[in-house]
Structures are given as C-alpha cells and as structure tokens.
Amino acid sequence: MPELSLSVAGAQQSVAAGTTGTDLFGSDRAVVAVRVDGELRDLDVVLDGAQAVEPVTIDSPDGLSILRHSTAHVLAQAVQQVNPDAKLGIGPPITDGFYYDFDVETPFQPEDLKKLEKAMQRIVNTGQRFRRRVVTEEEARAELAGEPYKLELVGLKGSGAAEGAAEGASAEIGAGELTIYDNVARDREGNEVVAWKDLCRGPHLPTTKLIGNGFQLMRSAAAYWRGSEKNPQLQRVYGTAWPTKDELRAYTERLAEAERRDHRRLGTELDLFSFPDEIGSGLPVFHPKGAMIRMEMEDYSRRRHIASGYSFASSPHITKAKLFEVSGHLDWYADGMYPPMRVDEERDADGTLRRQGQDYYLKPMNCPMHNLIFDARGRSYRELPLRLFEFGTVYRYEKSGVVHGMTRARGFTQDDAHIYCTREQMRDELASLLTFVLDLLRDYGLNDFYLELSTRNPEKSVGDDATWAEATAVLEEVALASGLDLVPDPGGAAFYGPKISVQARDAIGRTWQLSTIQLDFNLPERFELEYTAADGSRQRPVMIHRALFGSIERFFAILLEHYAGAMPPWLAPVQVLAVPVAEPFNDYLEDVVAQLRAAGVRAELDDSDDRFNKKIRNATTQKVPFVLIAGGDDAEAGAVSFRFRDGSQRNGVPISEAVTIVRDAIADRVQV
C-alpha cells in the first residue's frame, strides 16, 4: 500500500494512502475537524495529497464556530420537521452562537422556540452524521428546487458574487466547490437514512452527538434577506452553543450579569435619569444624582482641556438651513436630522405667500458652528493650532427602531472639539491628541484599548483621492506609533474624512467604540476657511474633529455598566453616607458630615427612622463608596468606623483622618 508523508500536528509522519483525519485524531473526542494545509475540513476528510494536517478541537475558536454552525443546521432540520413549508435562508455561526433565517408563514413565538429546542435535542441524541458531498451547479439546482433562497445563493456563486452576497452567506457557499451536507441517521434495521440535507460549505462536526446539551435557542427576530430592506423579511432564530452544559450555564450567567449592569436598569434603581414619554423617545432627563455624576465627568474633562491648551466655545442648538447647506449636512444627512421649523412665513387670506419663511434646524453636529467662530475674524498662523472645545448638545432623528437608552439617543451632548492647524502641524497634533485622549479615558477608569482605522467609502464621500490618501496615511502612522492594536475598517469613514476610533473593553469584556479622531479636508473648503501664513499668503487650515466620550450620555452609560453602578468616589453622587448606630448619635455624625462637606465631600446623614441594619442595606444597594458609622465606642474616641462596599470595615478612625482618607480617594480618582 502506498504511503504518504505529511506533517501531523507539527511532526512529520508516514501514513497509508486513504488515511483520514478520523484515523489520526478520532480517538480524541475533543477533535472535531482538521485543518489541512490551512483549510478547515471535516474530520473524515481523506488526506491524500496533503502536506500538513492539524487537529481542530471543539473548544478552539474554529472548533466553536464549527459546533455553532452544526447546531444551526440542527435548528434548520428541526424547523423543517415541524414546518415542512419553511424555506431556508442562511445560518452562520456568530459570536457566542449562531442564527438561521427562515421564510415561514407565521413568525416564531416563544413557545415555538421551546418546541424547536426539544426537536433539536431529539435530533442531537440520534447522533446523525454530517456527510459532505460535492455537487455540480446543475445537481444543486435540482436538489434545491424547493429552496428559492438557496438557489439564489447557488446563482450568486456562479456569478462569483458569493462573498458579497450577504453577511454569513459564505458559511453556506464557500469559495471552492459547491457542497451539500447530508445528515445521515440510522433506521431500526441499522440502515443509513438521509434525514435532512442543506447546501453548505462546512465543515461540520462528525456527529450531532457532540452538540450534547450545551445549546439553547435565545430569541427570534426578523431580518431582511441578504441584509437589504428591499428584500423580503425572514424570521431569524438566534441560538447559542457550547461544548458543555457548564459552559452554556457560564454564558447565560454572563448575560444575566450584563442585564444586571444594564444602564437603563441601574438608572432607575439608583435614581439617575429617566426618559419621560412626555418629552419624547431618546430624550433623557438627568435626576439630581445622575446630574451630579455628569457634572463631575464634565468638570474633570474641562480642567484637562484647559491644561492641554484648548479654547472653549459655545453655540446655539438651532440654526438656519443655510449653514447646513454650506456644510453639506442637508445633502448627506437630512434623513438623520429633525425636520425643520419654518418661521416668519406670512401668507394672505387666500394662502398666497406674502413673505418668504425661514427654515431652522436643530443641529446634528457642532462643527459648522465652530467653523463660523474660526471665521469670525482673520486668523494668523500664530494662532494655530486653534482648539475649540464645547459640550455641544446635538439632535439627531434616529429611526424609532434604533433608539436605545442613553447609548443611542436622539438628543445628546458631545464633548466636541475642532482643531484647526496647518498641514505641517497635523502629524504632531494628531499624535499628542491620541495621547491626550487615551490618558483621559484611563482617568475615568478604562484601560484596555485598541484602535480602529476607518477608511474611505468611495460611494459616500467627498474630496479628492490624494487628500484622502494623505490623511489616511498620517492617521495610520500615528495609530501605529501608539503601540496599540490597530484594526482596519475599510469603508467605515465619514463622508468628509478618515478617522481613528478608540475601542475600549469594559469590566465584563465588552468593547465599545469611544473616542473618534477624524481628519477633515473638506469642511474647511466648503466654509472657505483661511489663515494668513508667515509669508503673508492665505492658506487653508486642516480641520480635526474629535469627541472623546462620543456623547456624555453614552459614556455615562458605558461607565455605569463598567462599574456596575458602583462609581469610584470622585464620580459617586453621594460619596459618604453617615449611619448612626442609633438615634443618639445623629448629632455626632451630623458634625462629621459638616466637616466632610467643608472639605468638599458630598456627604449625607441617614437620620431616617430605619433601623441600623436597614440603613446599612440601603447604603449598600445605593452603592455608596464610603459608609461612616458611629456608635458609643466611636463617639467616645472622637472617631468613626468605615464600612466599604465589599463589606470590609475599619473601626475607630479619628475624624480628621477619616476626612483625609475620603478626600484623598476622591482627589486620586481611585476606585474603592
């Protein structure tokens, strides 16, 4: 029998012709697929002609994707078992799970998901094998005659457009051959029966048994076929799948933790903000405690901006249409703006126009206003870089389906700055700006970052190629110099210029896009901004847009979730809550609170009629950083006792020392 030599898991080895991945790794149940010369393949692939083969275990990123993809197939099989008329869309793996889209008469209800889960479990338990079969386009068309969406994918593949067909479509039709996977079960006599089949690139698990009971259907939702609202809406079922039940449990616990931290929930529980229906969707009001957090966030930011050479600006919330015609916003983003208010229009009794009205718009961005400030008088190169900063409140008419708490609001306040500089200054300015941004974010308690570079979308941009290329190159250089990971985001730029965005990971590992630094060669052009250079010539400044928090509301929400409501002392609305052991110590603590307040600490006394234990509980649920307790022992010693958030304590601390401890924790912006 001919032998072949290949690298098996990194070691050169000689194996018989016809050897499969199963032969090599089948004894290890954790191995669910193989990587053959870089390509993921089914475990039972015949290795003839291969150079190198690596095992893929179920707990590796590739293995998890395969697990989730196979689970998606089982879902589709279950759906067609329950409802043979369901047409299949696509069903790729996604982060932590999978989805599958179906065209069905009636959308899935929660009870349907329960039923489908049961049906899936039965399929899993039968231990079906996934068997790969290469088909020609004609064969595929014949077999999939009843699956219009799959046929469309086959057609797309024929035209070479598969990759762009839809997010996830490549999971069904890869780059290579067209393949169908048969799900093979055994009947009572032990004969093989094809229970189900699906057009699919694979690879898949060797058997559905490996799905075990580590999967769960999460929710259903509508989704447009191939992601376009011009196409029919399919019903999407989301699920999650893990190698073991324990890992599934850990995942659902993570979700529960995220829900406990949800800023909308914490906002209510901690009395920070609300969204009154009377005001309108996406328009929050801040309650005293929330407003205090916000004020601290803003004040600290202002001080840092002053220290870094920023000038401050302030501008109105509405403006005549003309300004947004000049800026181009009405051309590009009128849909995202609140409709105009028409003022000063006069008509005769018969309705004929007597006096032309004027349209005013709520501003969706601050930059046009800042440009007018720049342009209010002649500017010299000696003034550059000119850094205009404003907490500018903007209004965007987000579609009703996307408004989401404070992370996606319709009215929000940007910590917005526009920097006008010369081309020569651009590089240094961007470099110091990125440092400034990252330092400031760290002061708010975030420290795990990566960067994203968004480059031009040719279909949605203005300006010439050379300008874009230069701007992009400078941004990339600065980003790389930061030493942080840089992820490309092709086509993700705004219409007026490329950008770097800072992505931050929070305490439970989620990433948020925070600061953006955008270059803009186009607005200075539109506003005809100029400065006088050293040689007396008129030059056009470069404009840099940057927001650090993005919006205060959104950053507030992110910090709230990051800290799970337990804000560090400097941001906490109530920094100290004084709790007497019993009523006779109210006066004693009243005096302590007065001393703390004199030292600039936000301190309160709990002199309610609640019992001591209840007061401790209230302080805990309100997540107050320092609870100061005093009873007989403390009062006699002129001391107080600390109770910290973790339940630990420090008793008998002299009052003056206690004030110092609290004041220092606030000044140092530490978490406690």
Next chain:
RNA sequence: GCCGCGUUAGCUCAGUCGGUAGAGCGUUUGCCUUGUAAGCAAAAUGUCGUCGGUUCGAUUCCGACACGCGGCUCCA
C-alpha cells in the same frame, strides 16, 4: 422605517375565560431604636399607555396611535 413581543400603583410584577383590580418593595403616619444587607403596625396611591370600534357593559376582544423591548436596517 420594517418584523415580533410588550405597556396594570413610584419600582418589580400577578390577575380579570368581558361585570372597573392585587402582592412585594417604596411612600406616609404611629410605636420603636446601641454595631454592619430588610423592626412592628396602620394608611394612602391606579382614568389597567392613548384614542376609536364591538358590546347592556371593555383594563380584558378588535383596530389605529404613542412609548418600550429584541432584532433587521442605519449610525456624521
């Protein structure tokens, strides 16, 4: 904007197969109060999201709208 689900006291939620409603927490009041997560008792509180329709009668059934939630789409 699209699809689905939801909206009952300040909050979380139960309930009414059509005859106008409950719990816990919170609030108010009274009695109480000495060491680290809920003292006891009483009371008050709802146009059952809004507007229409069906009905003798609608919080309940139907429709529209508003708001919210999960996605899609979008995200300067």
